[in-house]
């Protein structure tokens with residue numbers, strides 16, 4: 001159930017492993033198998049039309065993957081003792097029961113909306129799914145608004161600020177904290193704020209959103225703890241919450257975030273029911289704690305594991321390092337593993353090291369500084385996490401650090417990595433080696 005990243009991965013994988021399986025994919029929306037992560041780039045005209053986001057239409061998925069697909073079908077209840085689900089056909093408004101041997105819940109997440117009444121205005125948007133994105137892009141094209149207020153300064157707020165600036169809107173981001181991107185380290189967040197300001201985006205710090213002011217079905221402003229902001233468009237980017245109410249009603253155990261708890265084989269607490277993707281909590285392999293991290297790469301991998309297991313294998317999803325990156329105008333902003341405060345809360349004695357080092361050999365033109373902050377365990381020298389920011393080479397280097405963090409490696413091992421040196425791509429002392437050598441001085 002759920003037809004985006006985790007659901008289609010599970011269905012396709014299981015069918016490939018065991019073509020005799022009879023698999024039905026239920027999706028309440030009209031689209032399946034699309035790149036939700038590319039929606040800000042579709043809205044910002046980098047990707048011209050929404051069809052390019054779609055990997056499989058229902059017909060293509062049926063034909064090429066051999067799975068039955070029922071769009072506009074919503075799961076309404078699960079009866080585990082009878083091994084059946086109750087599904088509503090939204091087109092006909094009828095319900096029917098379907099039996100299962102194995103059920104995979106891939107119901108994902110929805111946008112956090114403090115007050116459902118806000119969404120009644122024609123110019124208030126969230127962009128959780130493709131339909132939302134098409135609606136927003138159509139509005140931008142047809143109505144040509146001049147001002148936008150984005151509620152939330154997380155990664156989607158950042159991506160959407162760029163998309164809306166592209167459409168020549170004057171953009172204000174309202175955020176609850178003093179700096180954008182709350183999960184990152186302060187130094188990285190300051191660089192992000194400078195980039196936002198340089199791009200002409202207003203950032204309203206330490207500001208709570210109280211209400212969306214509406215007149216005759218149109219939002220005219222946002223009421224905040226610091227006063228009202230007039231606007232022509234409001235975008236909600238306040239995070240996600242897992243779609244797990246139906247699972248919970250059926251007795252499936254959920255964690256503190258509301259995400260479904262699964263074991264390494266993606267099994268839930270209820271026999272024959274599996275769950276994967278943005279409706280679940282995952283284990284952070286550094287802190288060894290469950291976290292809620294609704295990201296596409298995780299959903300794809302978990303879906304695969306669920307698919308393997310319903311087909312009779314014993315595949316495992318080990319957990320996540322938490323490797324993320326976001327483009328903020330010219331910047332690549334990446335983070336890996338634990339933040340410094342989070343690491344301290346987990347009982348590590350933490351020290352940090354920050355460097356700014358060039359992305360290419362100094363004599364080669366076009367070099368940009370890469371900011372690297374390492375978060376290290378003082379007792380063992382183990383790398384626990386990192387933030388990287390720069391106009392080039394930050395995201396790719398974050399992937400290197402993700403491997404180190406996942407493998408539990410130390411900054412001493414990091415300092416001896418055999419990283420490449422080629423003037424257009426990296427200096428002889430790569431920014432990662434510079435950072436590791438600086439960090440070693442603390443040990």
Ligand SMILES: Cc1cc2nc3c(=O)[nH]c(=O)nc-3n(C[C@H](O)[C@H](O)[C@H](O)COP(=O)(O)OP(=O)(O)OC[C@H]3O[C@@H](n4cnc5c(N)ncnc54)[C@H](O)[C@@H]3O)c2cc1C
Pocket residue numbers: 001002003004005006007026027028029035036037038039040073074075076106107108109110127128129156243246276277278279294295296297298299
């Ligand atoms: C704007 C945006 C940008 C993003 N950028 C990135 C990025 O750069 N990198 C990254 O890793 N991640 C990114 N993500 C997150 C990523 O898209 C999600 O984590 C991923 O889509 C999760 O996949 P999923 O299949 O688990 O859940 P979802 O994509 O949420 O899909 C779940 C599906 O289940 C359906 N469903 C829910 N309940 C029912 C029901 N009762 N019956 C039937 N169907 C149901 C929903 O309609 C939905 O289609 C982004 C997300 C957004 C919105």
